[in-house]
């Protein structure tokens with residue numbers, strides 16, 4: 001291995017510091033004994049205990065988890081179907097526009113996605129709330145699932161399916177017993193990605209939510225506007241931990257699928 | 264080489280019959296008006312250069328491609344409309360196509376489960392197959408935990424597990440190294456003898472086809488150039504192309520000078536005259552090519568004595584020597600510049616040393632060693 005020069009070390013340290021010092025400060029201060037956010041008052045877990053009594057915050061967390069679960073599930077099904085269509089139907093007419101449309105939300109500014117969804121919901125007279133946020137998050141995350149699953153399907157050996165059919169397995173059963181299990185890790189990774197994206201989103205959620213439904217990021221944001229409370233640090237730390245676990249899980253699973261499929 | 268194959272099924276009802284089958288892709292005709300019968304219990308090899316349509320032919324039998332024209336019969340029944348999952352035919356894929364999420368046992372039993380075979384029978388069949396391909400004890404492994412040779416055996420066992428009427432093998436040994444490939448060739452032959460299943464194998468390795476098959480179909484541009492036993496194809500090629508494709512050969516182009524009952528005399532373009540035996544029905548004046556295999560040419564360093572001067576003798580200078588271990592290949596340049604290849608078995612160690620570059624040598628071959636080709 002090449003040794004890092006002093007210059008490399010310094011730039012690495014600076015880069016990492018730039019990325020993680022703010023988060024580190026947040027995590028450290030979530031264990032602050034003092035009520036004042038900027039003054040260190042010794043180690044304490046009292047803000048975590050305080051969370052247990054903050055019912056609105058807990059409710060917001062539950063709402064977020066629910067939305068994340070349902071929208072990620074829907075996005076996984078739709079995204080997988082889109083990926084299958086894109087890889088399997090060959091060069092059908094309109095494949096390119098379809099592919100572009102599936103992937104557009106990847107690069108579309110969230111404000112625009114959020115605003116257009118808001119306009120749509122208003123136009124059709126849909127009452128805004130948990131359902132609209134869920135639909136919006138499905139729209140947002142579907143393309144991420146499609147990308148992950150499509151890249152797995154692109155390297156999928158079609159002769160596996162032919163072998164199954166050759167051995168007496170009809171096409172639908174072949175899909176369920178061979179194709180799906182082989183691409184399952186990619187689908188799971190797509191689901192986890194969609195889940196964490198939905199959990200983190202604030203822009204689209206604030207455009208499409210209604211009075212009754214407050215997601216966790218929205219709740220945190222509105223509380224912070226009145227001044228940073230130590231409880232918020234604690235909640236954010238938990239949030240970071242959950243997201244990190246989900247993302248790491250997703251990357252571990254997708255790494256497993258990329259291992260050359262022996263066969 | 265195989266023992267002679269004796270067909271036992273009805274001549275009008277072969278196991279497989281291609282009847283003027285054509286398959287086109289956008290701009291290529293992969294299989295062109297091809298007719299072929301394969302008999303029950305036969306080991307048939309399809310041999311041909313890359314892109315000649317071998318895989319397409321096999322995939323039509325398996326049901327993955329449909330013929331555009333012509334009929335495809337299996338045991339007397341037209342199977343054009345039967346989907347792959349209902350055909351009593353199994354295929355061993357070139358890439359093996361083992362299911363990565365299933366164990367060895369799961370892979371081999373996959374086909375049996377599809378036909379809802381009772382658990383007990385599946386177990387028995389699985390044990391039988393594992394024994395057959397000598398993989399006992401590995402049934403719990405996943406494909407990625409196996410060596411290349413073991414994977415190849417699993418693929419074979421999986422394709423044989425359903426006791427298909429015809430087993431299709433698409434370049435089954437291409438991924439193995441030479442030693443293992445030769446071993447596996449003999450195993451496959453022994454297996455086929457024992458199971459008595461019809462095997463259709465695709466290969467581009469002519470030695471492999473010659474070793475294993477009862478009959479070989481040599482394909483070119485979607486058509487069968489010749490069908491016959493390995494010896495027929497090698498010793499009586501029907502065209503210049505087949506003679507050149509299988510093994511090494513020397514050609515002398517010329518015209519038939521005189522035709523008689525016991526053979527013809529061919530005068531080649533350089534004025535040499537050769538005798539060839541056993542060529543009934545060729546008229547004098549026909550343009551022909553005389554094909555002689557290098558191993559059928561006798562190479563001598565001393566001039567044959569004039570009285571006993573055998574027919575078909577030419578003199579030349581050694582232009583190149585290829586030492587292959589078991590034999591040496593001499594390229595001899597004749598007066599007119601024609602290069603003739605002759606091979607000599609190295610029966611003694613270091614025997615090659617008495618013929619050197621630029622030595623004058625005499626080449627001769629018997630009249631029945633030459634094949635007269637009109638195509």
Ligand SMILES: Nc1ncnc2c1ncn2[C@@H]1O[C@H](COP(=O)(O)OP(=O)(O)OP(=O)(O)O)[C@@H](O)[C@H]1O
Pocket residue numbers: 288289291292293311312313314315316317318319320467
């Ligand atoms: N699905 C397809 N679409 C278009 N052309 C095809 C398709 N399959 C085969 N071909 C063409 O048909 C011809 C015969 O192909 P085939 O795969 O049968 O050749 P092969 O004899 O098996 O060659 P190889 O020894 O290289 O495997 C080739 O020209 C190939 O390009």
Ligand SMILES: [Mg+2]
Pocket residue numbers: 317318319
């Ligand atoms: Mg091929």
